[in-house]
Amino acid sequence: xxxxxxxxxxxxxxxxxxxxxxxxxxxxxxxxxxxxxxxxxxxxxxxxxxxxxxxxxxxxxxxxxxxxxxxxxxxxxxxxxxxxxxxxxxxxxxxxxxxxxxxxxxxxxxxxxxxxxxxxxxxxxxxxxxxxxxxxxxxxxxxxxxxxxxxxxxxxxxxxxxxxxxxxxxxxxxxxxxxxxxxxxxxxxxxxxxxxxxxxxxxxxxxxxxxxxxxxxxxxxxxxxxxxxxxxxxxxxxxxxxxxxxxxxxxxxxxxxxxxxxxxxxxxxx
Numbered sequence: 001x002x003x004x005x006x007x008x009x010x011x012x013x014x015x016x017x018x019x020x021x022x023x024x025x026x027x028x029x030x031x032x033x034x035x036x037x038x039x040x041x042x043x044x045x046x047x048x049x050x051x052x053x054x055x056x057x058x059x060x061x062x063x064x065x066x067x068x069x070x071x072x073x074x075x076x077x078x079x080x081x082x083x084x085x086x087x088x089x090x091x092x093x094x095x096x097x098x099x100x101x102x103x104x105x106x107x108x109x110x111x112x113x114x115x116x117x118x119x120x121x122x123x124x125x126x127x128x129x130x131x132x133x134x135x136x137x138x139x140x141x142x143x144x145x146x147x148x149x150x151x152x153x154x155x156x157x158x159x160x161x162x163x164x165x166x167x168x169x170x171x172x173x174x175x176x177x178x179x180x181x182x183x184x185x186x187x188x189x190x191x192x193x194x195x196x197x198x199x200x201x202x203x204x205x206x207x208x209x210x211x212x213x214x215x216x217x218x219x220x221x222x223x224x225x226x227x228x229x230x231x232x233x234x235x236x237x238x239x240x241x242x243x244x245x246x247x248x249x250x251x252x253x254x255x256x257x258x259x260x261x262x263x264x265x266x267x268x269x270x
Contacts, residue, residue: 003030003033004023004026004027004033006036008023009033009037009040012037013040013041013043013044014040014044015044161186161187161190162187163184163185163186164186164239164270165185165239165269165270166183166184166185166269167183167245167266167267167268167269168266169181169182169183169195169247169264169266170264170265170266171263172246172262172263172264173261173262173263175199175262175264176197176199179197179198179263180197180264181194181195181196181266182266183245185233185239189233189235190230190231191207191230191232191245192228192229192230192231193207193223193229193230193231193245193247194227194228195223195228195247195264196227198247198264199249199263201250202251203250203251203252204223204249204250204252205222205223205247205249205250205263206219206221206222206223206248206250206258207220207221207222207223207229207231207245207246207247208220208246208247208248209233209239209242209243209245210242210245210246211241211243211244212243212267213241216242217242217246217258218234218242219256222250223247243268243269244265244267244268245264245266245268246262246264246265247262247263248260248261248262248263
């Protein structure tokens with residue numbers, strides 16, 4: 001059975017093109033191409049789901065090392081030509097006999113060397129497809145692993161550090177009164193936040209330090225979807241002046257200034 005080219009399946013999986021009648025019929029009847037198509041669609045879906053994420057840190061080095069290892073492992077996988085022959089034998093198909101003493105099935109009639117070249121090229125595409133799919137899946141897993149760490153609803157254990165300042169965070173303005181949290185500044189210059197019952201927003205949550213006298217402020221960082229975050233503070237920050245911790249709701253509008261929509265606030269004390 002002649003399978004659909006891998007690059008054609010990629011275009012179909014990405015929605016860049018619609019399947020022709022013959023292609024649709026083939027996908028309905030060929031389990032191999034249908035499985036490859038579904039795998040590519042899953043990888044494309046994972047990539048689409050992560051496009052709206054912002055301000056995530058780079059994945060740790062071990063993620064990239066894992067991707068490299070998976071690619072190298074995929075390069076050693078048998079080609080599609082070999083796997084298809086195995087599948088055909090498992091399904092009861094008998095390969096046509098090759099020339100006496102060779103044990104190798106001949107190419108299509110009249111093709112000679114050209115038929116063997118197409119077989120090698122098909123095998124090359126399969127190896128490349130396995131490598132690319134493995135790399136894409138590993139990268140997606142690495143990104144989703146980073147998101148899972150930042151966005152998990154499970155509390156992240158705070159590191160054992162001396163606390164130099166802390167503040168309870170209470171609902172501010174029109175925020176539902178059930179929203180709450182607390183902030184702690186550790187001796188190593190990191191701000192740990194624990195929040196609960198924040199209202200859902202179409203954008204994201206951002207953390208600020210505010211000088212209540214001048215109302216000057218600066219952003220410390222953003223919260224993920226989880227309840228805990230650990231954010232580094234500038235080494236020269238004066239917590240006696242910038243003593244108010246503020247959590248705001250922000251939009252994806254490329255505007256670095258505070259939106260004016262504060263959800264939680266609290267004053268640090270030492």
